[in-house]
Amino acid sequence: MGKTWKRHLEGYLFIGPWFIGFLVFMLIPAGWSLYLAFTDFSFLKPPVWTGTENVRKMLDSDVFWKSLRITSVYALLSVPLHLGTALLAAMALNVKIRGIGFYRTVFYLPAFVSSSIGVAIMWKMIFSDSGVVNAVLTGIGLDRVKFFNSPDNALYTLVGINAWVLGTAMLIFLAGLQQIPRELYESAKVDGAGAARRFRSITLPLLTPVILFNLILGIINAMQVFTNGFVITRGGPAQSTYFYVLYLYEEAFKFFRMGYASLLAWVLFLIVLLLTLLTLRSSSAWVFYETEMKGGKR
Amino acid sequence: MRSSSFRSAAATVVLYVVLSLLSLLFVFPLYWLVVSSFKPLSAIFRIPFEWWPVDWTFKHYKDGWRFMGSVTFARVYLNTAYVTIVSVVATVFTSTLVAFGFARLRFFGKNALFVALLATMMLPTQVTLVPTFLIFDYLNLIDTYAALYIGAFFGGGAFYIFLIRQFIMGLPFDLDESARLDGASTFRIYWSIILPLCSPVLITIVILSFTWTYNDFFTPLIFLSSIEKFTVPVAINTFLDEAGTGKVGVAIAMTTLSVVPLLAVFFAAQRRFMQGIATTGLKG
Numbered sequence: 105m106g107k108t109w110k111r112h113l114e115g116y117l118f119i120g121p122w123f124i125g126f127l128v129f130m131l132i133p134a135g136w137s138l139y140l141a142f143t144d145f146s147f148l149k150p151p152v153w154t155g156t157e158n159v160r161k162m163l164d165s166d167v168f169w170k171s172l173r174i175t176s177v178y179a180l181l182s183v184p185l186h187l188g189t190a191l192l193a194a195m196a197l198n199v200k201i202r203g204i205g206f207y208r209t210v211f212y213l214p215a216f217v218s219s220s221i222g223v224a225i226m227w228k229m230i231f232s233d234s235g236v237v238n239a240v241l242t243g244i245g246l247d248r249v250k251f252f253n254s255p256d257n258a259l260y261t262l263v264g265i266n267a268w269v270l271g272t273a274m275l276i277f278l279a280g281l282q283q284i285p286r287e288l289y290e291s292a293k294v295d296g297a298g299a300a301r302r303f304r305s306i307t308l309p310l311l312t313p314v315i316l317f318n319l320i321l322g323i324i325n326a327m328q329v330f331t332n333g334f335v336i337t338r339g340g341p342a343q344s345t346y347f348y349v350l351y352l353y354e355e356a357f358k359f360f361r362m363g364y365a366s367l368l369a370w371v372l373f374l375i376v377l378l379l380t381l382l383t384l385r386s387s388s389a390w391v392f393y394e395t396e397m398k399g400g401k402r
Numbered sequence: 403m404r405s406s407s408f409r410s411a412a413a414t415v416v417l418y419v420v421l422s423l424l425s426l427l428f429v430f431p432l433y434w435l436v437v438s439s440f441k442p443l444s445a446i447f448r449i450p451f452e453w454w455p456v457d458w459t460f461k462h463y464k465d466g467w468r469f470m471g472s473v474t475f476a477r478v479y480l481n482t483a484y485v486t487i488v489s490v491v492a493t494v495f496t497s498t499l500v501a502f503g504f505a506r507l508r509f510f511g512k513n514a515l516f517v518a519l520l521a522t523m524m525l526p527t528q529v530t531l532v533p534t535f536l537i538f539d540y541l542n543l544i545d546t547y548a549a550l551y552i553g554a555f556f557g558g559g560a561f562y563i564f565l566i567r568q569f570i571m572g573l574p575f576d577l578d579e580s581a582r583l584d585g586a587s588t589f590r591i592y593w594s595i596i597l598p599l600c601s602p603v604l605i606t607i608v609i610l611s612f613t614w615t616y617n618d619f620f621t622p623l624i625f626l627s628s629i630e631k632f633t634v635p636v637a638i639n640t641f642l643d644e645a646g647t648g649k650v651g652v653a654i655a656m657t658t659l660s661v662v663p664l665l666a667v668f669f670a671a672q673r674r675f676m677q678g679i680a681t682t683g684l685k686g
Contacts, residue, residue, distance in 0.1 A: 122496070129530065132533070134525065
């Protein structure tokens, strides 16, 4: 009896650091912010319960819908672009030639440095109105493009530069590709299947579990996009890159509407959760697990 | 036979060309940044591009080094190094401790707690942001370095714990059993047997937590207010705010300074690190 008690205690001592952190910096704050979401709270005065007032304010707010729309457009464009380029890069790197390790390293490099805001500033200067890209464009006789300084272009420029950081997804695809048995391709070749057919009937189906993993990560990251919108465009011009988390941040720490900001955070969580569950739910229709293959399904 | 080997040789050459062109695309922005930081203003946006500076200048670095009055970039580096080192060391220690508990010990509610751990990976940091700010305020942590590294003392992050736990699960259980028969305590099994075997995954953890802490912009943005405590990301962000558009050269130099430590770590550790990342998507 005393011995099992000691065993449980020992377990809790080991996971103790995480468990305390989980209570103090996760569970309590999450519950607290759920409460704050229904209050008027400006940090200086104690919170005042206002019921569904914040919800009504949010649903009536043009900025809320606008930031949600901008973030969704960003996710809808950047996730497929990101995954597509990462898969292409992984396929190009899935060969056994001399020096391939060097190329893999170089392709991965941007992903390693990309979360640095130094890289955001770098892009800001490269695509500025008098930056390198425009210098090249005018050099070959084309017109300047306002990449970040025009409400029509800024969002798409941010989508474009995000494709540069394909490294993490690419490495995960590459590991997936290397697990596909060579013999499958060999026998398909013998049967006369061309490269496109082999890609469609072997590579793509066998890669779907990895695609699912990258897709979910991509959606979660894209919905929480913040740094590039904050550092490069400051949400502008004309709020054209006013991402949801940027909106949330300004409500909390610029206008000190912390109750309302907490509601925005919970809504973001619910949206991300819903998108993840929908993706997982849809996966039974398109994700192909190896166990099915043994069952005789093609 | 000969024609097919010729064709495959041609295909290999084409592949090399394509890969090299793409590599250029991945490296050029960073190369542009570093090279431009040594060029006089007039040469930075000159076309055709100067692949190597014709007139070298270190003026941008000299101007940028003391960019915030008495606060030099050396101070910013020191702040960042302090926060990063404390974070990484604490993360390695606490995350392995917790991961060992989840992988090897049996205790009440273990499975439910592990599910809770995984669930926290889904929770966006924004959800806990406002109350965390209030808790830090109550604990007098606002505008302290501790606000930036305190999380490392509590497991360092669910993802790290998960990675290490998966790794420990793959180690043979006989190791623990025979050590226990020899009378080793649980902590001793963790410290002398499991931890040394974890070094491959720990390299991944060290690099991930280094880059995470080094690049973390959101946390210092919210919790630090004194310029003399600023870490690299908030420092260069503040600098850009104040410098405006007139000081492109200095901005490029400061940005280069912020990226160089990352590049150094990347080239020192890339091989083992990339293997670690590649496998995260396939286990789990």
